[in-house]
Amino acid sequence: MGQKTSLYQKHLDAGAKMVDFAGWDMPINYGSQIEEHNVVRNQAGIFDVSHMTVVDVSGPDAQNFLRYLLSNDVAKLDEIGRALYSGMLNETGGVVDDLIVYRMSFGYRVVVNCATRDKDLEWIRAHSKGFNAKIEEQPQLAILAVHGPEAIQKVCSILDDERAAATAELKNFRGFESRAWFIARTGYTGEKGVELILPNEEAPDVWDKLMEVDVKPVGLGARDTLRLEAGMNLYGHDMDESISPVAANMEQTISWQPQDRDFIGRAAVTTHKAEQLAGNLPILTGLVLEQRGVLREGQKVLCENGEGVITSGSFSPTLKHSIALARIPINSGACQVDIRGALTDVRIVKPNFVRFGKKVFE
Amino acid sequence: MSTYPDNLKYAATHEWVRLEEDGTATVGISNHAQDALGDIVFVELPEVGATIHAKDEVAVVESVKAASDVYSPVSGEIIETNSLLEDAPETVNSVPYDDGWFYKIQISDELELDELMDADAYSDHCEDN
Numbered sequence: 001m002g003q004k005t006s007l008y009q010k011h012l013d014a015g016a017k018m019v020d021f022a023g024w025d026m027p028i029n030y031g032s033q034i035e036e037h038n039v040v041r042n043q044a045g046i047f048d049v050s051h052m053t054v055v056d057v058s059g060p061d062a063q064n065f066l067r068y069l070l071s072n073d074v075a076k077l078d079e080i081g082r083a084l085y086s087g088m089l090n091e092t093g094g095v096v097d098d099l100i101v102y103r104m105s106f107g108y109r110v111v112v113n114c115a116t117r118d119k120d121l122e123w124i125r126a127h128s129k130g131f132n133a134k135i136e137e138q139p140q141l142a143i144l145a146v147h148g149p150e151a152i153q154k155v156c157s158i159l160d161d162e163r164a165a166a167t168a169e170l171k172n173f174r175g176f177e178s179r180a181w182f183i184a185r186t187g188y189t190g191e192k193g194v195e196l197i198l199p200n201e202e203a204p205d206v207w208d209k210l211m212e213v214d215v216k217p218v219g220l221g222a223r224d225t226l227r228l229e230a231g232m233n234l235y236g237h238d239m240d241e242s243i244s245p246v247a248a249n250m251e252q253t254i255s256w257q258p259q260d261r262d263f264i265g266r267a268a269v270t271t272h273k274a275e276q277l278a279g280n281l282p283i284l285t286g287l288v289l290e291q292r293g294v295l296r297e298g299q300k301v302l303c304e305n306g307e308g309v310i311t312s313g314s315f316s317p318t319l320k321h322s323i324a325l326a327r328i329p330i331n332s333g334a335c336q337v338d339i340r341g342a343l344t345d346v347r348i349v350k351p352n353f354v355r356f357g358k359k360v361f362e
Numbered sequence: 363m364s365t366y367p368d369n370l371k372y373a374a375t376h377e378w379v380r381l382e383e384d385g386t387a388t389v390g391i392s393n394h395a396q397d398a399l400g401d402i403v404f405v406e407l408p409e410v411g412a413t414i415h416a417k418d419e420v421a422v423v424e425s426v427k428a429a430s431d432v433y434s435p436v437s438g439e440i441i442e443t444n445s446l447l448e449d450a451p452e453t454v455n456s457v458p459y460d461d462g463w464f465y466k467i468q469i470s471d472e473l474e475l476d477e478l479m480d481a482d483a484y485s486d487h488c489e490d491n
Contacts, residue, residue, distance in 0.1 A: 032455070033426055034401040221400065221426060292404050294424045315403040315426055340429060 001025070005050035006142050006200040010207050014217045022115035024051040026220055033221030037317040040189055040226055041357045044148035045218035046210055051114040054138040054197065055124065058107030061131040066101065066108055068263055069127055071245060073255035077103035083173045083186055087245045087253050088112075088123070093268030094241040095248060096123055098233060100186055102175055107133075109182065109197075111143070113235050127264065142203035146215060147193030147226075149357070155194055158209040167194060188223065190230025190355050225314050228323060231286065231352035237297060238284060238311040238325050246272040247327060249284040249351050279330055282308060286351035286361065287324040293339055295324035295346070302343065303332035310337065318354045325351055365393050365485070367459055371475050372484035373435040378459065381475060382466075387436055390463040391423065391454065394488045399425040402451045407443040407465060414438060414467065416474050421464055423454070435478055438469040 002025045011018065016027035027048070029036060039045045057066060066074045072086035083102040087095045097120050099112045112120045125135055146155050156164040166176045167183055175184025175195075182197040196206065211217075224234070231249075233239055239248035246254075246269060254269055255261070275281045287310070289295050295313035302308075308328030316323045328335065328348075336343040349361040370378040376395035380388045396402065404424040414420050414434045421432035443465045446453055454462035469475075479487060 029400070032401055032452075034403075034452070225426065292406075294403065294429065296429075315424075 003051070005048055006203045007048045007050065007207055010204055011048065011217070014211075016217070016219060019220075021051065021220060022117075024114065026051060027217070029219040029221045030217050033219060033225065034317045036216065036218040036222035037225050039216045040148045040191055040218055040222065041318055041354075042149065044146060044151040044154050044193075044215045045222070046207065046215045047145040047147075047218050047220075047223055048142070048203075048207075049145050049195075050142040050200070050203065052143055053112045053114060053117045053120065054141050054143070055110045055112065055121070056104070056107065056136045056138055057110060057133055058136070059131075059133040061133045062107040065128055065131040065133040066110075067261055068131075069124065070099075070101065071250075071254045071263055071265065071269070072101075073257075073261060074101055074103065074108060075261075076255065077101075079103065079174075080105055081174045081176050081184075083175060083184060085253055087250055088120070089245065089263070089265030089269065090241060091265060091268065093244050093265040093272055095235070095239045095243055095245055095250070096120065096241055098235055098239070098250070098253075102182070102184060102186075104182070105177055109138075115236060140200055141197050142200045144196045144198070144203060144206060144210075145187055145189075145193065146196070146210065147187050147189040147191040149192065151191070151193035151215070154210065154213045154215050155196070157213055158206070170194065188230070188232055189226040190232070191226075192356070225317060228312055228314055228325070229316050229318055229354035231325070231350075233284075233325070234312055243327075244269060244272040244281060246276055247281050247284060249325075276330055279305070281330075282327045283330050284311065284325055284327050284351060286349040286353060287313075287326050287335075287337065287346045288319075288349055288353070288361070289322040289324075289337070289344060289346050291321070291344075293322060293344055295322045295337055295339070300338040301326050301328050301335050301346075302338065303328050303335035305329035305332045308332070308335070316353060318357065319359060323353050366481040368481045370459065371435070371478035371480060372487075373433065373478055374487060375433045377432060377435045379435045379475065379478065381469075381472075385469070385472075386441060386466050387438070387469050388463050388466050389420075389435060390458055391432060392484070393458050395430075396455045396458045396462070399423060399430060399455075400427045401425055402454045405447040405451050405454065405464065407447065408440050410440050410443060412440045414440060432464065434467070436467060436469050436474045437471055438467040440465050441468050442466040
């Protein structure tokens with residue numbers, strides 16, 4: 001018996017198949033993960049991601065602390081409500097976790113992964129020593145993600161006028177606070193939508209209201225195929241503490257300027273780019289298999305320049321063939337994947353497959 | 363849909379067999395199997411004409427979760443495979459005992475059917491595991 005979100009009973013009522021996810025009882029699907037995937041691409045789906053970890057950072061040194069803690073620079077968040085995606089690196093330049101940080105009225109809100117909760121909290125607290133900053137986890141908050149072409153319109157239809165107006169005009173990677181709620185246009189699907197961070201006790205009612213306007217429940221199985229199609233990394237698979245962001249398609253999360261901003265791991269990652277160009281560090285890229293078969297995590301990738309491995313692989317319901325993220329030697333031309341003993345030709349593409357429902361690679 | 367239709371025999375590895383009037387048999391995977399696999403995306407079927415022995419790996423099912431081997435519950439010669447599964451593999455999930463059949467086989471030894479489980483025994487087997 002694991003931890004339960006405030007929507008546990010709602011999942012059961014909706015026919016969810018529950019599984020253990022890092023100590024939480026979560027819905028893997030409600031019948032067919034492929035149908036749920038398609039609903040997000042074509043209409044609107046809702047995910048309960050309340051198992052993720054919300055950490056609020058406040059105090060006079062909040063900004064200085066986060067500028068030290070994170071590879072991306074929160075000084076870029078020039079307005080309250082803006083958000084960015086970042087890695088949190090260790091001293092050797094490996095990824096401790098990936099996260100989203102929002103600039104709030106009180107400081108910053110950091111949302112990190114569920115499986116890394118204890119590790120991350122310990123890491124954040126340990127590195128906050130010497131900074132006048134308060135670190136407060138917010139376990140009383142639920143997170144509902146609603147995504148798809150119809151998502152924002154449907155969410156607005158169940159909100160009061162004030163919240164609806166503010167939601168309708170939200171730009172990408174921005175949010176607003178409203179009483180105890182925070183609504184932001186961030187997500188993990190490659191579709192337009194919002195994440196609602198709200199008190200646990202209000203979540204079941206919001207769930208019901210969204211069901212009434214035909215938003216469909218979507219489980220973690222579909223969440224994984226959606227994010228893979230969108231080329232988004234999954235911590236613990238596409239990268240971990242032993243992997244550099246440079247080798248995890250996360251270079252854009254490193255903010256090199258200003259040069260005098262010291263952040264944990266800066267010295268190490270500075271060397272990583274050069275090492276990669278010299279062929280000493282792999283790249284994370286996309287693979288597609290346009291015939292029958294499914295690429296899966298752990299399968300060996302055989303390239304001209306050496307061997308690689310698939311870090312995330314699955315069947316893409318939108319494209320109707322298999323796609324994968326793989327860590328392979330730089331400048332590899334053709335490559336093959338060992339699928340249960342059979343060497344299978346695959347194509348290397350940029351690690352981004354579907355955006356707003358459309359195929360985005362050649 | 364009945365979870366464990368009475369007119370079928372079942373293998374411990376979750377395949378079912380239906381003995382037809384003309385002495386051939388139809389083989390598929392059970393509801394328990396399709397449920398455990400999740401959404402099925404590809405089915406690799408045997409060649410028509412192939413000679414199969416009971417417990418041989420005869421087909422492969424690729425689902426969103428994993429690739430799974432299917433073992434023939436009986437011996438014989440493959441006489442037909444289900445072409446519907448080429449374009450609509452999800453049929454196995456929705457109707458595993460009817461349209462989701464995998465192959466028809468000319469069985470070489472009817473006694474092998476006695477070694478398989480009936481619906482009650484298979485139901486117990488599923489509950490135990």
